[in-house]
Amino acid sequence: MSKTERAVWESMIRNYLRRRENLQCTFILVDSRLEPQKNDLDMIQWLGEEEIPFAIVFTKTDKLGQPQVQANVAKLKRELKATWETLPDVFETSAEKSKGRDELLDFIEKVNKAWTFYS
Ligand SMILES: Nc1nc2c(ncn2[C@@H]2O[C@H](COP(=O)(O)OP(=O)(O)OP(=O)(O)O)[C@@H](O)[C@H]2O)c(=O)[nH]1
Numbered sequence: 376m377s378k379t380e381r382a383v384w385e386s387m388i389r390n391y392l393r394r395r396e397n398l399q400c401t402f403i404l405v406d407s408r409l410e411p412q413k414n415d416l417d418m419i420q421w422l423g424e425e426e427i428p429f430a431i432v433f434t435k436t437d438k439l440g441q442p443q444v445q446a447n448v449a450k451l452k453r454e455l456k457a458t459w460e461t462l463p464d465v466f467e468t469s470a471e472k473s474k475g476r477d478e479l480l481d482f483i484e485k486v487n488k489a490w491t492f493y494s
Pocket residue numbers: 434435436437438468469470471472
């Protein structure tokens with residue numbers, strides 16, 4: 376995507392997240408193979424500041440060894456702890472192995488049951 380197109384998408388997404396009144400939770404999908412990326416950290420920081428509820432979902436955890444997944448998860452948590460007192464829920468998943476699927480579905484069910492409308 377061109378820089379201009381990216382900016383349009385970004386603005387659309389941020390407006391949606393800010394204005395969607397019945398949004399209960401947002402999921403930030405983070406590639407578990409990568410160390411914390413600036414764009415992910417910026418987005419997470421912004422969601423926190425806007426008080427938009429979110430959880431972090433690490434994806435593709437089957438693609439690397441468990442110690443490396445743990446290392447990248449720990450690094451992201453450490454980065455977040457620098458700013459935030461409480462950390463969001465974090466899920467480690469693999470679409471390939473269905474890892475984390477049940478946990479994530481349970482979480483979504485829990486969120487849906489606690490549905491509230493903020494006007
Ligand atoms: N091994 C593995 N491959 C996956 C997993 N999730 C997605 N893929 C593969 O990654 C490729 C991209 O799939 P997408 O659904 O676009 O996933 P994405 O997280 O958006 O990944 P990117 O587009 O690569 O950034 C496809 O070939 C998928 O089959 C996973 O959990 N494990």
